[in-house]
Amino acid sequence: MRLAHITADDFDLARTLDSGQVFHWEKCGDGFIGTIGTKGVYVEQRRNRLFFKGATAKVIAHYFALDHPLEEICRSFPEDAAMCAARDFCQGLRIIRQPRWECLATFITSSMKQVAHIRQMSRALRERYGEHRKILGGQVYTFPRADRIAKLAEEDLRACALGYRAKNLLATARRVGSGEADLEKWSQLPDESLRERLCSLPGVGAKVANCVMLFAYERLRAFPIDVWIERVLRQKYFPRRRKVTAAQLRVFCETYFGEHGGYAQQYLFHHARKRAAAPEREARAGCSAL
DNA sequence: CTCCAGGGATGAT
DNA sequence: ATCATCCATGGA
Numbered sequence: 001m002r003l004a005h006i007t008a009d010d011f012d013l014a015r016t017l018d019s020g021q022v023f024h025w026e027k028c029g030d031g032f033i034g035t036i037g038t039k040g041v042y043v044e045q046r047r048n049r050l051f052f053k054g055a056t057a058k059v060i061a062h063y064f065a066l067d068h069p070l071e072e073i074c075r076s077f078p079e080d081a082a083m084c085a086a087r088d089f090c091q092g093l094r095i096i097r098q099p100r101w102e103c104l105a106t107f108i109t110s111s112m113k114q115v116a117h118i119r120q121m122s123r124a125l126r127e128r129y130g131e132h133r134k135i136l137g138g139q140v141y142t143f144p145r146a147d148r149i150a151k152l153a154e155e156d157l158r159a160c161a162l163g164y165r166a167k168n169l170l171a172t173a174r175r176v177g178s179g180e181a182d183l184e185k186w187s188q189l190p191d192e193s194l195r196e197r198l199c200s201l202p203g204v205g206a207k208v209a210n211c212v213m214l215f216a217y218e219r220l221r222a223f224p225i226d227v228w229i230e231r232v233l234r235q236k237y238f239p240r241r242r243k244v245t246a247a248q249l250r251v252f253c254e255t256y257f258g259e260h261g262g263y264a265q266q267y268l269f270h271h272a273r274k275r276a277a278a279p280e281r282e283a284r285a286g287c288s289a290l
Numbered sequence: 291c292t293c294c295a296g297g298g299a300t301g302a303t
Numbered sequence: 304a305t306c307a308t309c310c311a312t313g314g315a
Contacts, residue, residue, distance in 0.1 A: 111311040117299060163297045168312080205312050227310065 001136065003044070003051040006061060010070045012092025013045040019093055019270045021215050023106055023119045024126065024143070033138045036063045037099050040133025040140045054135050065094045073220075073260045082236035083257075083264060086271035095214060095266055100183040101176060102143040103216035108169050108203040109162055110211075117161075124160035125149075150177035168203025175201060191219055206250075214262040223253040223261045228272045 017025045017032060025034035031044025031051070041054035052060050061067065070092075077083050109121045126141035129148055133140045149157070150173040157166035175181040186197050194217060198209035210224035225233070230249065237252065238244045257264040 112296075112309080113311090114299075114309060117297090117309095120299085161298065164295080164312090165297095203312070207311060 001053075003042075003053050004057060005049045005051045006057045006066075007048060008045070008050045008061075008064070008066050009048050010092055011045070011048070011050070011064065011066060011094060013043065013050065013064070015090065015093050015270070016064065016096060019090075019266060020115055020273065021211075021266065022096060022098060023110075023115065023122045026138075026140075028136070028138050033135050033140050035133065035140050035142050036060070038131070038142050040135035040142075042136045042138070054133075063097055065096050068094055070094065073263050076258050076260050077264050077267075078256060078258070080236070082232065082268065086264075086267040089271045089275070090267040093267065093270060095218075095220065095263060097218060098216045099143070100187075100212075100216045101146050104176075104183065104198070104201075104204070104212050105143065105146070105149070105169060105173070107208045107211045107215075108172060108201075109165050111165060111203065111205075111208065121161055121165075125157075128156075128160065145177070146173045147177035149173035165203060171202040172204070187217055191221065194219070195222075210262075214266075220260045220262045221254075223250075223257065223265045225249060225253065225265075226269070228269050229265060232268050232272050 013032070025032040028042065029044070031042055033040070033042050035041060036055050036059055039055045039059065041052065041060070043050055043052045043060065045051075050060060050064070055063075074087050077087060105125075106118065106122055109125075110118045113121070122143070126143055129144035129152070130141035133142065149169065152170065152173075154166045154170055157169055160166075162169060172181070176183060181197070181201060186194055189197065191213070194213060195206075195209050198204050198212055199206065204212070207224050207226055210222040213219040213222035214224065223229075225246075230246075233249050233253070234244060237256075238249075253261060253265070
């Protein structure tokens with residue numbers, strides 16, 4: 001099998017795909033299969049090279065954000081103990097550039113769900129309503145367009161195990177599919193206006209809006225606060241302080257972590273989730289005891 | 291500000 | 304085999 005390749009310094013493909021920002025790539029041999037937009041893609045890392053099939057080098061490099069100046073981004077992080085530990089743990093993790101609708105829709109389904117569930121919902125939606133692509137003998141499916149989902153019934157989405165999220169995804173798909181909400185045009189807006197627009201969509205609150213800003217609009221300051229991050233913040237940055245409100249945390253994150261706060265968040269998040277399975281309970285217990 | 295519905299996988303018993 | 308746990312949004 002003949003694959004094209006490009007140089008990918010300071011990049012860890014497996015870590016990036018397993019960091020809770022994207023949910024459809026599947027292990028296949030020594031690499032992964034998935035989609036980038038409408039293309040079925042295989043990608044495999046060998047040292048500092050990415051071998052791939054199904055898309056152009058340009059598309060691959062853009063999707064995986066190989067142009068992000070990762071060293072510079074890491075240097076911009078605050079140098080506290082928690083941040084340094086996360087930075088060392090997450091070498092090569094990049095925040096990738098996801099298609100806007102796919103990212104928005106996926107994060108609407110993500111609410112109150114863990115990674116394993118999100119992957120299953122994404123897979124069900126793709127298999128039933130996406131377009132089939134063959135790649136190296138594997139089967140992949142594109143994420144269904146907004147106008148495709150807009151035509152479905154709530155029951156169809158519930159059958160993909162979306163639960164109450166079905167209503168929200170359907171309502172948002174209708175707004176996006178009709179052009180009433182123009183996700184591409186919104187990319188011109190400044191952060192605050194973009195966040196406002198996203199939050200006006202059904203099923204999108206502050207957390208989901210920040211995820212979409214970070215993963216689909218390249219707003220690298222956006223700092224999604226989920227339970228994992230909140231745990232880290234309270235433990236590492238506000239130890240033994242009761243009564244730190246959500247608003248106080250939000251303000252702290254917006255300033256303290258700087259212009260690449262979103263990267264800092266992703267590193268803290270991935271480190272917290274992945275550092276061993278055992279300390280998890282301990283960490284949670286320690287948090288609630290504060 | 292607080293409370294709580296919601297649902298399906300996952301880990302504990 | 305049941306039982307508790309995980310969790311974002313939106314509305315009361």
